[in-house]
Structure formats: structure tokens, C-alpha cells
Amino acid sequence: MPGVDTPMIQNLARFLDLSVYRQTLIASNLANLDTPGYRTRDIDFRRALQRAQTDLQFAAFHPGAQPVAGLLERPDGNNVSLERESLLLAGTQLRFRAGVELLRAEFRRLSAAINEGR
Amino acid sequence: MNLFGVLEISGSALAAERQRAEVVASNMANLETTRTPEGGPYRRRLLVFRAQRPAQPPMLLAGLADGGARGIRVERVVTDATAPLRRYQPGHPDADGQGYVSYPAINPVEEMTDLLGAVRAYELNASVVQAAKMMIQQSLDLLR
Numbered sequence: 001m002p003g004v005d006t007p008m009i010q011n012l013a014r015f016l017d018l019s020v021y022r023q024t025l026i027a028s029n030l031a032n033l034d035t036p037g038y039r040t041r042d043i044d045f046r047r048a049l050q051r052a053q054t055d056l057q058f059a060a061f062h063p064g065a066q067p068v069a070g071l072l073e074r075p076d077g078n079n080v081s082l083e084r085e086s087l088l089l090a091g092t093q094l095r096f097r098a099g100v101e102l103l104r105a106e107f108r109r110l111s112a113a114i115n116e117g118r
Numbered sequence: 119m120n121l122f123g124v125l126e127i128s129g130s131a132l133a134a135e136r137q138r139a140e141v142v143a144s145n146m147a148n149l150e151t152t153r154t155p156e157g158g159p160y161r162r163r164l165l166v167f168r169a170q171r172p173a174q175p176p177m178l179l180a181g182l183a184d185g186g187a188r189g190i191r192v193e194r195v196v197t198d199a200t201a202p203l204r205r206y207q208p209g210h211p212d213a214d215g216q217g218y219v220s221y222p223a224i225n226p227v228e229e230m231t232d233l234l235g236a237v238r239a240y241e242l243n244a245s246v247v248q249a250a251k252m253m254i255q256q257s258l259d260l261l262r
Contacts, residue, residue: 016257020120020121020124020253023121023124023249023250023253024123024124024127024187025186025187026246027124027127027128027187027243027246027250028127028169028186028187028188028189030128030131030242030243030246031127031128031130031131031134031188031189031190031243031246032131032167032169032188032190033131033239033242034167034235034239035167035168035169035190036167038169038188041186041187065186065187082242086242089245089246089249090249093249093252093253096253096256097253097256100256100257100259100260103260104259104260107260
């Protein structure tokens with residue numbers, strides 16, 4: 001990446017990308033709350049993040065959404081759990097917020113490093 | 119898939135749930151309708167939902183292209199094939215030879231339950247839109 005970059009910024013960017021991806025999956029699960037036969041999908045966030053941070057070619061990295069096991073299935077074959085998705089929605093939103101705030105702090109540090117030299 | 123993809127998915131769900139509520143309204147309104155353009159009593163209508171791969175918005179990362187996120191669409195509207203209810207009303211203009219009138223086989227309790235489900239799902243997806251909006255706003259705030 002051209003311009004100013006730090007490992008912290010790179011890691012946070014991956015964290016934010018994965019959070020957005022997870023939020024998309026949650027939106028998908030909630031949109032299909034009443035679609036017969038739909039199966040809940042999610043990613044293993046911790047593992048995906050670890051892989052994203054060690055993988056040098058992140059652009060080619062695919063977190064891979066998996067069907068979630070162990071959920072109660074309704075007679076129509078749908079297994080979306082309202083509680084699980086609602087909690088994840090709120091949690092992912094807050095984690096994203098935390099990531100954005102950390103990124104802002106990192107930018108402030110960079111800015112301080114540039115300006116304090118004068 | 120970026121945050122605008124979340125809006126697209128939840129938007130498709132909002133549209134589908136609204137249509138579901140409209141169908142319930144139509145069924146409830148025609149609870150006693152004995153004449154229709156197709157002839158015979160009104161027939162209860164039902165929606166078939168289907169998970170759908172969303173149209174791809176510009177990607178942030180090529181790797182996150184299709185990760186299994188699905189929107190929803192109304193695949194078709196079907197009519198309930200249940201036989202109409204027959205009530206003995208010899209004076210009714212739509213009565214058959216034996217004096218029976220065919221009424222739509224619609225159970226108002228079933229329809230209300232469906233309506234509640236549609237409203238609840240609509241609210242839920244609206245709150246997902248709200249969450250995505252806040253996340254976009256927070257990203258934009260980084261620019262200030």
C-alpha cells in the first residue's frame with residue numbers, strides 16, 4: 001500500500017473487513033428468517049482473523065462461511081435462531097465500532113509523530 | 119461484500135415482508151368474497167419465499183466476493199387449493215342448485231398469525247439496516 005502504513009493499520013483493516021463480512025452473513029440469516037429450508041451460515045471469526053493476519057496475500061483469502069451446527073431446526077427445514085442473530089448483530093456492531101476507534105487512535109498517533117517534529 | 123451489501127440484503131427482506139403483509143390484507147379483505155373475475159369465490163393467496171444471491175456491488179476485496187450471503191425474494195404467489203366452505207343460503211344470488219353458497223376457506227386467526235410474523239420480521243430487518251447505517255457513519259467519521 002502506498003503512503004503511510006503501519007502493521008496496526010493493516011491488522012485493523014482486516015479486522016474491520018471480517019466484521020463487515022460477518023455482518024453481511026447475519027443480515028442474510030435474518031433476511032431469511034422465514035425462508036423454508038434456509039440454513040444459518042457464519043464464520044469462525046477468531047480463526048478467520050488469525051489466518052487473515054498471517055496470510056500475506058489477503059486479497060486472495062476467503063473466510064468461507066459454514067453452515068452452523070447445533071441449532072434447532074423448525075419443521076420447514078429452517079434453523080435461523082432469532083436470539084443468536086440478534087446478539088451477534090449487536091456484538092459485531094460494537095466490535096466494528098471498537099476497530100474504528102482504534103484506527104482513529106492510530107491515525108492520531110501518526111499525526112502526532114509528524115507534527116511533533118516541527 | 120461491503121456494508122452497502124448489508125443494506126441490499128436487508129432491503130430485499132423488507133420488501134418481501136411488506137408483500138407478505140399485503141397478501142394477508144388481501145386475504146382478510148376478501149374473507150366473504152363470493153365473486154371474482156376468475157369466477158367462483160376468492161381463493162386465499164400465499165407467498166413462496168426464496169433465498170437469493172444478491173447482485174454484487176463493487177467489492178472491497180476480491181476474496182470476499184461471494185461468501186454465501188443471501189438476500190430474499192418472493193418467488194411466486196400461489197393460491198390455496200383448499201375447497202371453499204359451503205354455507206346453506208338459498209336466497210343468496212350466488213347459491214348453487216341445492217342452495218349452498220361457496221365462501222373462501224380463510225381462517226382469520228391463521229392470517230393474523232402470519233401478519234404478526236411479517237411485522238416482527240420487518241422490524242428485525244429494519245434494525246439490521248439501522249446497524250449497517252451506524253457502521254457506515256462510523257467509517258465516514260474517520261475522515262473528519
